[in-house]
Amino acid sequence: MSETSCPSDRSAVETPIDRRAILSNPAIGIAQMAYRAGGIAASNVLGNKILQIADALLSAWIQYDRDDFFCRSRQQKQLNSMFGTGLLTEEGRDWAQIHDSVNNSFTRKNINKYHEQILDSIDANIGHDLPSNQTLQVQLGEDTVGWSVATISTVLFGKRLNSETISQFLDAFLEQNKPAHQPGSEAKIRSPFARLLKSLLHVTTEIEKLLEAPVQAALKQDPQQDQSLLLDINDELKRESRCPFSQGQNRNLVKTLFMAGIQTSSYTLDWTLLLLAKHPQHWQRLAEAIRPQLGNHRPSIHDFEHLKAVHNVIGEVLRMRPVIPTIQKGVTKPLEMAGINLKPGDTLNLSIYGIHNSSEYWQSPESFRPERFESELRAQTFTPFGLGQHTCIGQHLAMHILTTTLIRLVQQFDIVADDSLSLETESTFLLKPLKKQNITLVAI
Numbered sequence: 001m002s003e004t005s006c007p008s009d010r011s012a013v014e015t016p017i018d019r020r021a022i023l024s025n026p027a028i029g030i031a032q033m034a035y036r037a038g039g040i041a042a043s044n045v046l047g048n049k050i051l052q053i054a055d056a057l058l059s060a061w062i063q064y065d066r067d068d069f070f071c072r073s074r075q076q077k078q079l080n081s082m083f084g085t086g087l088l089t090e091e092g093r094d095w096a097q098i099h100d101s102v103n104n105s106f107t108r109k110n111i112n113k114y115h116e117q118i119l120d121s122i123d124a125n126i127g128h129d130l131p132s133n134q135t136l137q138v139q140l141g142e143d144t145v146g147w148s149v150a151t152i153s154t155v156l157f158g159k160r161l162n163s164e165t166i167s168q169f170l171d172a173f174l175e176q177n178k179p180a181h182q183p184g185s186e187a188k189i190r191s192p193f194a195r196l197l198k199s200l201l202h203v204t205t206e207i208e209k210l211l212e213a214p215v216q217a218a219l220k221q222d223p224q225q226d227q228s229l230l231l232d233i234n235d236e237l238k239r240e241s242r243c244p245f246s247q248g249q250n251r252n253l254v255k256t257l258f259m260a261g262i263q264t265s266s267y268t269l270d271w272t273l274l275l276l277a278k279h280p281q282h283w284q285r286l287a288e289a290i291r292p293q294l295g296n297h298r299p300s301i302h303d304f305e306h307l308k309a310v311h312n313v314i315g316e317v318l319r320m321r322p323v324i325p326t327i328q329k330g331v332t333k334p335l336e337m338a339g340i341n342l343k344p345g346d347t348l349n350l351s352i353y354g355i356h357n358s359s360e361y362w363q364s365p366e367s368f369r370p371e372r373f374e375s376e377l378r379a380q381t382f383t384p385f386g387l388g389q390h391t392c393i394g395q396h397l398a399m400h401i402l403t404t405t406l407i408r409l410v411q412q413f414d415i416v417a418d419d420s421l422s423l424e425t426e427s428t429f430l431l432k433p434l435k436k437q438n439i440t441l442v443a444i
């Protein structure tokens with residue numbers, strides 16, 4: 001048994017697995033099991049332990065994992081197997097090398113280089129200089145996915161894809177939600193995870209086909225004249241004398257980034273618009289902060305620093321609705337943790353949703369209160385992008401796109417308040433709105 005220096009003194013409580021809750025909505029089911037057990041629930045499933053954890057200190061300690069006790073979970077490995085060799089599938093040294101090169105290109109400073117392209121792409125998505133009273137209907141889960149495809153690919157390839165290609169990518173992502181892949185129509189596939197695997201296999205195959213031409217074109221660009229994140233990554237690999245990527249590896253890499261980045265970003269934007277349409281006074285507050293400072297000018301990176309209110313809104317959205325609600329880890333070697341003996345093959349579900357919505361860490365966690373980020377924030381209790389070696393590579397890109405989109409929307413539109421909108425969630429892997437809904441924006 002290995003020695004641990006686990007920082008939490010909370011003990012796990014043996015709890016029978018709540019199969020029904022976890023199958024119908026894993027994110028909520030896992031959080032509820034953890035809450036009922038006082039923070040850590042331990043269950044036996046077919047000879048293995050599964051822990052549901054909503055303890056912030058323990059969750060952070062597991063993610064930092066300084067003693068190599070933990071690894072990607074079995075489920076994650078199954079998911080990752082669809083991405084081909086690359087960022088998510090390699091282990092050990094190979095993974096660390098690719099990871100470092102990609103990470104070095106996704107720093108805040110390097111992403112800032114793409115500010116003008118990001119702005120152009122967002123303006124092309126939402127329109128600009130619109131006549132007063134013109135409305136923009138945003139179909140959540142659809143329009144916003146197209147916006148993410150357009151903007152993230154602009155940064156990766158250095159130029160915007162044409163609208164036909166963007167629609168083809170959008171169709172590939174939306175295929176996942178079509179009836180053939182929904183519960184009920186495939187009665188034999190009972191587990192939500194098995195259904196997810198099946199639909200993702202379809203999506204990743206399509207995405208891979210669609211990526212062939214843009215990846216090839218991006219790699220042919222002249223690094224002296226053109227600028228793209230894909231060239232930056234390849235440059236970084238060369239600079240660090242790492243083995244250069246083949247075209248297939250580049251395609252796998254971009255496929256991974258697409259699969260990890262497009263829907264996470266678009267669902268976060270969906271939640272932002274939903275929460276603001278339900279709480280329009282916060283849109284008004286944003287307008288009061290943004291409009292006098294910027295008018296209709298394009299915001300610069302420098303302007304971001306003076307718009308803390310925008311950051312607070314996005315933070316509060318990511319707190320209430322973290323799109324990756326659960327981070328799963330496997331156990332690699334025997335250890336004692338929270339009073340439980342764990343062994344290889346056991347699974348830990350770190351409930352980011354549970355920690356973000358726990359009254360132990362947040363005052364009135366069910367209330368949408370962006371201003372809480374001025375006082376209540378503590379590093380381990382707010383981790384929408386994860387922590388440690390597997391922390392989100394795309395977080396600066398995601399935050400840049402979300403911040404710029406929200407600023408551009410508030411500069412130009414008022415939001416139509418709608419109290420009937422539903423904040424109910426669906427979660428297999430990502431936490432998204434359960435219902436198909438529209439948001440209406442009106443040009444000022």
Ligand code: HEM
Nearest residue numbers: 257260261264265268324327384385386390392393394398
């Ligand atoms: C609001 C948007 C996003 C959120 C909330 C988010 C959240 C996360 C979280 C929680 C993880 C850790 C998962 C784990 O430990 O199992 C993660 C990993 C990752 N994210 Fe993001 N993400 C977002 C956007 C993006 C974007 C835009 C990209 C790239 C274009 C991206 C690329 C990745 C990659 C490659 C990983 C895997 C890192 C690794 O395993 O080492 N993400 N993300």
